[in-house]
Amino acid sequence: MAATGTTGGDMVDYVLLFFIWVVSYLVVRLLIKTYTNSRTTNRKPPSPLSLPIIGHLHLIGSKLPVSFQNLARRYGPLMRIRIGGTTFVVASGAAAVKEMFKTQDINFASRFEFGPSDYNMYKGAGFISGPNNTYWRFMKKLCMTKLFAGPQLERFNQIREQELENLLKSLLKSSGEGEASDLSTELTALTNNLLCRMALSKKCSENAGGATELRKLIVEIMQLGAKLSLNEILGPLKKFDLFGHGRKLSEAIWRYDQFFEEMMKEYEDLIVDGQAKEGADLMSIVLETYKDPTAEVKLTRNQIKFFFMELYMASIDTLSAAIQSAMAELINHPQVFMKLREEIEIVVGSSRLVKESDVPNLPYLQAVVKESLRLHSPGAVIHRECTQDCKILGFDVKANTKILVNAYTVMRDPDHWQDPEEFVPERFLVSSSDKLGKRQIIDMKEHEFHYLPFGGGRRGCFGETHALRVTHATIGALTQCFDWKVKGGGKIDINIGSGFSGAMALPLVCYPVARFDPF
Template sequence: MASSTGIANLWEYSFLFFIWIVSVVVVRFLIKTCTSSRDTLRCPPSPLALPIIGHLHLLSSKLPQSFQDLARRYGPLMQLRIGATTFVIASSATVAKEILRTHDGDFASRFEFGPAEYNIYSGIGFITGPYGTYWRFMKKLCITKLFAGPQLARFSRIRELEIQKLLKSVLKSSKEGEACDLAVELTTLTNNLLCSMALSKTCSDNVMGAKEIRRLVVEIMELGTKLGAYEAIGPLKKFDIFGYGKNLVEAMWRYDHLFDQIIEFYEDDMVDAQDGNEEADLMSIVLETYKDTNAEVKLTKNQIKFFFLELFFSTIDTSSAAIQWAMAELINHPQQFKKLREEIDRVVGSNRLVSESDVPNLPFLQAVVKEGLRLRSPTPIIHRECTKDCKITGFDVKANSKILINAYAIMRDPEHWNDPLEFMPERFLVDPNDEIGQRQIEMKSQDFHYLPFGGGRRGCIGGTHALLVSYVAVGALTQCFDWKVKGGDKVDLEVGSGFSGAMALPLVCYPITRFDPF
């Protein structure tokens, strides 16, 4: 018995000794591996992180401003962990240029915010999708057909009519002595514009109206934004703790059903855009491509539906926010407002409404819009995904890293911009006798100090159209009305929370009619 007990103890001790030996070997291997990794990789600098929450405690609700403040301490390329997700943040034009030009191909993809399982179109996006054959095909379609110069010119009458609707609505408020919520008015303008350009047959005939499309798009956007917060909780996101995922799926299926009806309506009464029909809208052109048996890529209906959903996402709120910010700054700067009005009166006269054809002769109007986009960018953060290991300004960025380019910080960098926090449209004037104007800024994403429409091959495809709308809307609202701020002398210029560049409070003013063009 004693002998058997001794043998048992010997086996037990031997087993424990074996476990100890294995543990020592494994621990030494892990230490060596980690040490080697630190020796060979030079990661971007990062503040001290806390367990679980990472660097969340260092961020305010206004993320672009928080990133800018941290960049002053840790440099123009840094790494932050927000909960379970790690981001690499770029905050200078030099770093942006390396990402968007030198290594543009390595950063040509975008990552999805929020769990993919709640997006019924996950993996088939264009604006938010990965770089590849489908993306290149759709980019070519956008450049050569959907948003080409001739197509935008055909939409000029639509833009003119929608601007007139905006002015008539504001005139009504003026005559009745009521306050006008410009946030609502401008969102209606951009929504109706896009609906008329994209789906003229259904929206104009009220078959499937712009209001219903807008309601669904807003619901999906709001739920998607809430779902984006799930990135911070890592593996727990699959449990859909707050039910946002379930609600998003339901909203997207309602959108899917609506667009099935829209596509069916178009297919029953196709407009052949290839036969020279100048009234062809975006859906008509896309469906022609869908039916083209010789197309380089065979589109699916799900890709078409998601393409239009992305188009609404990226256009409606950003365009209206840009116009709203420009008007808010003008109202708060009466001398600039007066200077712009004098320019319009001098070029346009007092008997007709400012139009797109006047814009080339209105340099200060162009400068006002450009300065508004610099100081109050509606898209302050540009997001990308790194597809392979590379070096940026000497730091190692690993494949699949999530990249955030802080355009907000870049366009307020005091090393490039004089008085960067001041609203100074004169900085965009090109008159050599102008002491303030710095130089002409190209709107083609080649100047990495100025990124209102992103940059690189993933730059905004609708930038030209957005500028056209902004120029005429700002010009018309300045030409036709004086503005009195409701509840004070100045507009509250507080910015909203999160990644958004929208105003925290709506722009509500009393319009006082100066010129009625109707």
């Protein structure tokens, strides 16, 4: 009996040990599999050590492009950054840009709206800031075929010439009185008036007060949006409007909505049988599409209102900032300034003002603009959203991940650009020959993913052609007509301001000295 009992006890022990061994084997195998999968199939981009609640806010200064550049030097061309409760993947290298803007462009063809959208009554109705959906594709087609197509841009040529002449007359007046000129203000007025006349020529020509009111509303909305700190937009204070900026922003957008509704009604009275009159401005063309029963997409009034708001915001500050930065570099580099003036004198002469039609014959002017945009792109950080799980540079990027492409860093990559921090327009010329008029601008394909002033891929800026026409003509005229003096004889501070923008922090104030009066 005793032997039998002992044998039964041993069997129970063996069974228990076997069970423990099986369970242990399965647990260990599961842990190994989980660990292996996490290392092989879910390889996240590197990330600095974050803090609770605030994430990486303690590592980021007010100048975001510069902060991201410094972090990229340590953590590589693709990294994860958490700001409050929002995680971003930041791309800072051309190889990552190529993956996103070419190889997997369809996965990165959407954009996301930033925190201020929480106070925006048009949230979800965006075109420039919207996702890659049916509405966006329809509006892009409309922009490329009607709104900003070649014939329409040519139709606006006279408007551009008139507004440039108004700028020159204002500067000639300042020169005659020996007064300093705030080029920041002057250039903002130029781009503001240009866009207003292109988009809403009836309102601008018949009711100057109405055009002024619209500009004030847009500027107020932009200023209130800028007052929302990074912490209020993305950080732990996102849900709390502690300083009331969000409420004021909502109120300003509501006033804009009421004003624009009245304007749309005035324009609708001009649409006869669903057709806009010949020589129509952008609003007339959009409303013609709005009333077209056969249109692929039925536009809503909110979409139209927000489209024009985005158009103003994307054009006014960025275009004036680009021209301002270029002029600051020219003033700081008198040898480059004189080379440009010499080219204009050889090609254009000294009896008339430089025109848009002269630009193809002014390669040094084109090089100056390209180099300035490389160093001072107003859109220094490009935002996108990944729509499908994919791999970038071997790292896993999940669907719905918010992407920030730091164009500021990409266009200053020392592995691609020689002396990347220096202003050297000659880098964009085929030859550095001093024989002006014989130079040629280089083929930009070799810099395709290292040069991003207008973004890239299918979400690249559709207003690039218009922006370059205005920039070339304005810089050419300011170089041809004036010498520029800085108070105290020093150099202009071209450091960038706070936020995502690459625009100058300080206004450009200098003395225009008239050299050629085209009038």
